[in-house]
Amino acid sequence: MKDQKVDIYDLKIKLIKKYKRFMLISEMKRAHDRIRPYIHRTPVLTSESLNKLTSANLYFKSENFQKSGSFKIRGATNAVLQLSAKSFKGDIVTVSSGNHGAALSMAVSKRNGSTIVVMPKNTSKIKVNNVIRNGGRVVWCNPSNQSRERALTKLKTMGDVEVIHPYDNKHIILGQSTIGKEFIEDIPNLDAIVVPVSGGGLLSGVLSYVKKINPSIKIFGAEPSEADDTFRSIQSGKIETNITTNTVCDGLRAQIGSITFPIIQELVDGIIVVSEDDIIKSLKLILNRLKIIVEPSCSIALAAVISNKSNFRNQNIGIVLTGGNIDLNQLPW
């Protein structure tokens, strides 16, 4: 038992050393320079009525307006731009419940390559269409880790493929860190930032940049109670798996990663767990008050603030709206 603990500790140290190596400010700045021509600098929106409702000053970093409809284009572009010409002889492959798949397809198409996205059969139609519209091909799997891994292994045995993991990949995390960079450049007086967490690519990226530049800014993850592996992992000190993924947040059903977790564990100020009801209520608020289209997977960050009003009162809160790929024929109410 004691030996096992030591092992986990060693592993953690090793991983933190690893992330410290690649999560340098200079690296994140270089990633930003690299992807800048291919992404939008998304606007930061405010709403008097939502400020009144929360008794705080909310700043919404609106990645729903991002190319491909979500922030995922940042990491995907950063990863794809660093592939050698040789990689594009075979297929670029990923597993994705939607947004990363579409983003990767877009980034790979710009280099005239070919993308295969392994998608669970229960993926929403709009996200499947986004992959196809951006030039990707879909290979179906069942909505389980095992089925996904089987599909991936099969693709690897079929020929030369380059796998780009949606979040457990340093280039992906470096790309997502640019959201934190833009956010604090545009709104320098933030007291806190709330970020949805699933695989952890976005949260670990934002933490890596912002905490190094200004450690006094508190950073929280927001996670559905129906897929709360990160919350439980932080509590137990080791990676836990999701017990259910029965959430309307179709972008937040992934498992926290082995590279992302140690970064989050080290730097995050807390994970706020949110109920399905609160996620749907906050989705309605954003649609009706901000007049923009977002997915439930990001309205969760507003829900986290509303359900913890007293902790955020009178503060300047940054909320990352991660994407806008929602199926308007299947609104969750």
Place this chain on the structure above:
Amino acid sequence: MKDQKVDIYDLKIKLIKKYKRFMLISEMKRAHDRIRPYIHRTPVLTSESLNKLTSANLYFKSENFQKSGSFKIRGATNAVLQLSAKSFKGDIVTVSSGNHGAALSMAVSKRNGSTIVVMPKNTSKIKVNNVIRNGGRVVWCNPSNQSRERALTKLKTMGDVEVIHPYDNKHIILGQSTIGKEFIEDIPNLDAIVVPVSGGGLLSGVLSYVKKINPSIKIFGAEPSEADDTFRSIQSGKIETNITTNTVCDGLRAQIGSITFPIIQELVDGIIVVSEDDIIKSLKLILNRLKIIVEPSCSIALAAVISNKSNFRNQNIGIVLTGGNIDLNQLPW
């Protein structure tokens, strides 16, 4: 017969003289200065994918982000700021299918007055709630001109009231003209502007400003085929009434006005009539591609461009997105 024609002509000349008197550039600039502290300068959005679809460069003036959720706050504020203190002893009254009522309520509340909005019983719930949320009271009528007039007359007999018509009012038109002003200030190289038309306040305002500053910019009204009184009025040369108002565009069911019509008749380059199907298709496009919430009453302007692609090819087209007050529980598909 001849006599009648002369009468109409005389009337037209008289009305044009009247509008020429109050539609001075200096007046419109003063209106803008007056309302500026109370409105947003709304952003102009673009979308590569919609540009590709239409083979044109589209610029969306996004009044869905405007205070009260629509452009109507411009005219309402301009009118309310010019009322004397005495006017606020009684109620400020209007008739509205929604957006003007909410805007007027907001503007009147800011002067600590009281608003009564006569609304047709078939008004969408979100628009009724917006009136109430902004401090207005609702008096119901049936969805017909006669019923509305009866309700209005009754209110007038009950005491001191000040009626602010939603569009046939010079201060309202002057307020709406500021959209044209902002639009050509922000995007000076527009070839054309497409504006939804109902009562004509917005269209006559935009025409009055833009055609005086740059008459080479073509300006079109977009009108539902199910409420096409303006199109038929332009054809016949006199005000025609709507035969049906059976359109999803709940903001475009009003009758063209006696002040707005002669301005439109004199200056507009054409009225484009759009089918219900095309309105709904363009609504989906805006929601899915621009990732913003708009009402069908303004997606009609995009539909007008798409259904006349060849005429707009390669041009810089301004589209006024008039409002975002749509009931997400009753999407029209």
